[in-house]
Amino acid sequence: MLHPLHFVISERLRDRILSGTYQPGDQIPSEHQVMAEFEVSRITARRAIANLAQQGLVTVQRGKGAFVATQQKVVYSLSSPLLSEAEMARQGVEVTVENLQYESVTMPAEVQKILGGAIAYLQKKILLFNGIPSCVDVTYVQPDLGKVYARELRRALTFSVLEKHGISIQKVDAVIECTQADYETSEQLEVPLGHPLIVNRHTAYSQERGAIVHGESISRGDRFCYSVRIERGGSRE
């Protein structure tokens, strides 16, 4: 047997999706129908459909069925305008912030090296885009800033608040990576365990103060992406 049965079946279904036999939003055959059409047991039929879900081609809904995915990714621009309400509004996305945690803590050792000192404000929030939980943001903020702007930071995007008060971000170091949802994140973003996530681990610096913010933003990988424009001055580093 060259390929397992469940795989052969999922490829057949995949072809129908890509060729448009099943349009985005359409329901694909139920487990029962797959069992009948390909003459396999339910476990094999389930497995075939699970393969499609794992490739992000369909989303399954208990009690209803499996439906062809239909998605347009929202773009985070990493260049000039850092993630802001205005930038998201331009893409037709309304941002609301749900605060999970906001308190003064002693930072883990890695973060102490970056921000300096031992104490910082730790904020955890969930960003809802058009009401949909889309991003988990965990950020450490320098203690003086975290204290002064506490009320606003709880309710809005970190960089928007800082820039509004004249604290301009001069440089940002960012690492973009992808991971898979663990239990906590899968609950927060309402995705299955292991769902692909796109993570932006960032440190922001201001001219006068040095590193002022360090944190990570975790978003659904199937709905978001980052764009960057790199201009080269002709010089080589």
Added chain:
Amino acid sequence: MLHPLHFVISERLRDRILSGTYQPGDQIPSEHQVMAEFEVSRITARRAIANLAQQGLVTVQRGKGAFVATQQKVVYSLSSPLLSEAEMARQGVEVTVENLQYESVTMPAEVQKILGGAIAYLQKKILLFNGIPSCVDVTYVQPDLGKVYARELRRALTFSVLEKHGISIQKVDAVIECTQADYETSEQLEVPLGHPLIVNRHTAYSQERGAIVHGESISRGDRFCYSVRIERGGSRE
């Protein structure tokens, strides 16, 4: 039942991994052992272990067992030095290129809009890092460049070749996103179906010629990440 059995078990095993009971590289209990310890059927034990694999916590090897993952990600710098052999060497990574396809083709409509014209050289290659297939690169190159440097482009990184010949990249637009492996990619990168991938869809511009290269680099999401440094001139766009 608050949580399914397979989930409860995978969380128990997960705790042991995170707490260090099972060290990176260690073998975790076999399906048979999980069946005995938690008194469940094999399918449930398998499912529990599959949950861990899906979170990237373990890798399973047929005939051997499941082992705690141990990974350090390689960093692609998106800033000044574009992906180059020299930059990778600095991280202790030796790059070799396996050419899959190199030929003159008519571009799909979206790509025609970017590069202009109708014809380009299409190159597909697999990049091996220290001998491990790590990145699938699909790139369209302006026809005159693709023709002149054909031999070299087959065997080295695109940007290295161009810069070596004095064609300097002046600007790059990039979008970083994550996807899940389909069958073709899973074969090429030797990962399971649905494995998380990190994709860099990029367009490079030279001063004189405008857009000269457009393509995407698809890498294993568990082994690679992108870093960017954003400097702001103080101006607002």
Added chain:
DNA sequence: TAGTGGTCTAGACCACGGT
């Protein structure tokens, strides 16, 4: 040969969604 994971079957019960 013994142990491991990979695939598959038949059959059961539960929970959710719409009629």
Added chain:
DNA sequence: CCGTGGTCTAGACCACTAG
């Protein structure tokens, strides 16, 4: 109510890895 997907069982055969 029926159809959907979610979980679970017991048992079978195959393929790979090791000693």
